[in-house]
Amino acid sequence: MSQNSSFEGQVVMVVGAGNGIGRATLGLLIERGARVFALDNNQDALSEIQTLFSLGSDQVKALDVSDEEAIKKVVAEIFASEGRIDALVNSAGMTGPTNRRLNTITWPEFERVLQVNLFGAIWLTQQLIPIMQGQKYGRIVHVSSIAGKEGNPGMSPYVTSKAGMIGFIKGVAKEVATEGISINAVAPAVIRTPMNADTSDETLKYMIARIPMGRVGEAEEVAETICFAASKACSFTTGFTFDTSGGRATY
Template identity: 45%
Template sequence: MSKKRFLRWIYAFNYTFITDLQAIKMNEFNQQAALVTGAASGIGLAIAHKLLAEGAKVALLDCNEKGLQNEFAGYKEQVMLIGVDITDEALVQETVDQVLAHFGKIDILVNCVGITGATNLKSHEVSSENLHKVFEVNFMSCFYTSKAVLPSMMAQNYGRILHIASIAGKEGNAGMLAYSASKAAVIGLTKVQGKEYAEYGITVNALAPAVIQTPLVDALPDVQVKYMTDKIPMKRCGTLDEAADLVAYIVSSKNSFTTGFTFDLSGGRATY
């Protein structure tokens, strides 16, 4: 073989190798099935698009079924679009059974549903009704969905569960009792489940974002947003892309030795 032909062969080999690596990277979740709650907006929407772009089949849950149709109808057989009240345990179990029947398995669960409830209130001003509502959406939904998917994950000896918590669950935000307490409960749930299923090839982790630019944050009073943003050493909001990229690692097969952990996404606000 001449030197010229040899150099061409090396170039072609390198090009093919790099292209194959890029294809593998773009299909990190190929042949995997995921379930994402709160997928019609905010962080859930960004995560859903990320998983779909990397090859996963994804069941997308949200009470806003029209929003799901508007965002994901083009994916066709790669998605299941399910409008469901995530605070109804029986409906959640029925939905998980439906997803298992359709995809044959659930490898990944990402819980993104969340509401702030009434804010800018001191604790004695918080209504019990609002507190219960926030806990039902933010905490009980994580319990219901994980309870429903865990048996199938145990049977296949593999699973990735991620609960979206909040920096408020670590530190507590004044004026946000219901939200802060419910997210603290999510972190507690993560620690327990991480220990309970560690020997089944299942990791259970949480993500604690600070202020991420989402419709949820846009709906908060300016004074509340300023209070939270002022605490971030980077002096900016996080982005949806930053959140989705970190989530993609946490729920990937690469993240195989971290469980029961709360990942920081706070621009340095809380690193514990």
């Protein structure tokens, strides 16, 4: 492995590490030498990954990303104990309503999806950037979605949150571009994870039909792209949304 792909000596926070893409990314980061901190709001999933990856109890932390104060507290805690945070991977997310027209969706339902998927990403980034500025190094990777690029029907809160994330990273990346910090997103198409357990068959069919490779992706395939974007090797790309969509994204 090239030195730039290695995470040896680096501290990496993975938010939404309990399942799916976050869990697969956590595994790959550990394999590549990172000292990881796994955060999630699902306590059972955290216990599972603690055992699976033999993590210390201090490396596994409960966090609800829709709680700004909780984000401040946990980032400060990790920084106080480690003295640095080299990379953040944020894979926490929820689908919210699917196969529902806009006018049938209540505002509390809409707002909840924005809070988890978009506000959480913003609050995490706000806490991490000053730390990374102090180090003159940092990598931030948010997991967006092809839905944010193309707009899937019937899931307007999700689409709005993921498109918001793409715009957010584009703007912030330019603010910190000369400070050793890159901030990118990854846009997966349908990936085989627990998240899709609640997605309606109609929505799933719609999404697979638009993937030129004609199949769903695997969490491990997305983890590879995330790990690149979170590594030193990703040294000349920022504000970009990487495609992991089996050819669906054409721009």
